[in-house]
Amino acid sequence: MSTTNAALVQLEKQGPQTVSSTVFPVPTISDDEVLVRIDSAGLNPVDWKITKYGVFVDTFPTVLGSDGAGVVTQVGQAVTSHKVGDRVFFQAQIGNVKTSTFQQFAAVKATLAAHLPDNTTFEQGATLGVAGITSAVGLFTTLGFAAPWVAGATEANKGKQVLIWGGSTSVGHLAVQLASLAGLTVIVTASPQYHATLKTLGAAHTVDYRAPDIVDQIKAITKGTLTHAYDTTGPGSQPSFDALSTTEPSILAVINAADHVTNQAAFSNRKIVSLLGSSYANMQLAVPFWKYVTQLLESGKLVPQATKVIGGLDAIVAGQKDQMDGKVSSVKLIAKP
Template sequence: MAPLRQKAIVIKEDKTVVLKEVDVPKVGPGQILVRVIAAAQNPTDWKTLKTLDKPGGLLGVDYAGVVEEVGPDVPEGLRHVGEHVCGTVHGGIGPTGAFSEYLVGSAKWGVIPTPAGWSFEDAAQIGVAGFTAIQTLWEAQKGLPTPLAPTTTPIPILVYGGSSAVGFYTIQFAKLSGLRVLVTASPRNFDLLKEYGADELFDYKDPEVSQKIKAATGGKLKHAVDTISEAGSGDIIAAAFGEDGGHISQILWYPSPKENVTVHFTLAYEIGGEDFEHPIHFKATAEHQEYCEKVGKLLADILALGKVKPMPKLILPNGLASVEEGLGYMMSGKVSAQKITYRIADTPGVSA
């Protein structure tokens, strides 16, 4: 049985964080209570911290842990006590978040079984990155093959920002689907990204990067995933397309950079299958919730192939007590090709 109180990272009025003791959230209908073993950090964590005008919420979205309790109205056999799970919750907006000893989340949406052979520290990174990679490849792009039915025709696809967490998973999923994966990144990460499936790599700072990608694809590039979605990335991608233009999957919205270029914005929070007001207003429908279940199954099935690798981790030494340091490190722009990760048991005063 879970305790009544726990340590968690809480948003303060001055838009900083504090590690403090709070109530363990109560499991509700359709939910599970998870004992968090490891949590991973994402850019959305610091963006929520700086943009949300409602203090008191528990921060953190990505987690891996053990199911402690299954709430009412959870379909029989879907989840069970003791199950190892990983996924994402909408941290920062209320009394549950991944940077804590316990969290509550949907038993259906935004959660999958931990892949065989993956540690909790590895599985903690799957949530936002894994679900977003699914969205960018098969929601935002139409008709692309999946790793469950790969193509023998190497359709070119550009992954702009391959060193991001979303980039690592998008590269792997695209490669397993039989696609020809072109990637922009910093040259210092080229060798690493080749190990994860990148076929051709381009320096994103090269002023001729668009022309080089266009030449490499013979003007045939029509699909791109923009894992950065700022600093003019859309213009760079649009210039790499051929005369017929193409389609860009975005993780941050921007208008189409060119008349013959279409864009599609996806947001990982939508995979949670519930209404929310931050960072945008979103209303979940029954049809959307059915889609969320399909996305979760696809992600779980791809990982079950045993061919996807976790990205490199940077495990900070003091668990939740290191979150403030980790947020500052990420906000300074120093994170590249690694996932900041916290072991909850490393937190001073928390028992394993």
């Protein structure tokens, strides 16, 4: 096994990231972990936000990267679910360098190292971690819908509707599919060029998020009875909030802070809840969820987001710049450590 571990290292808060093979060794695994040789690492907005704004991580030097897929090269003594050579995908734990994916090797809890079926590429696997668990937490914890891997979920969700704002985002792409699989009626916003694709993924209704009368359109579709909405973007919080019922208890799930919602105090029946899309912070949900995702991939019932390979570790910073500049939409950038 290799004794070197090339990584994209950030030496200090808000400092530059540079490739090094000498700062962090190959991680040592615990009894309940597996060591993964990372083939593909997905770029997520949270990674560049950590560097730019100095949030979430306080210990440096560090390695970022939250999505990964690769091959198991070592298993802990207590692990019976995996063996050397297994293909897996996983989400890292922010701030825990040994799990990070902008490096060649990562240590992962075996219960969170989801098996990657042969019909799914490593690149596709590296799109699923952050977006998958964030979708699941939003729909099945924050909004409280019955999860589709639980018996009777579709019956429990029958007749219920959900607005998903941002169908072309990584989270939105998966949330539409998971909501549909759970038996929900899905209304999704996106640019018109994505509407046909979102319909194939399970959306019942698609709306142009730039339409000046979008709130009225959503109210017409839902007959003013919408009680559950999920904003995957940030800027969609205000119109999502405005589309909710004026009388029934209603909830808006958000990933980003919704302090720009200006009229929240005017509606005592509506509440906004921020969520954390972390497998490590939501173990009770995450463990059965990742087993379910493997089954969906095997059966072809879950379609991963489109990918674009940008190069090795040294290409990540330029890819993050494209994300910051708004040049990336409906595709996941993938690096090859």
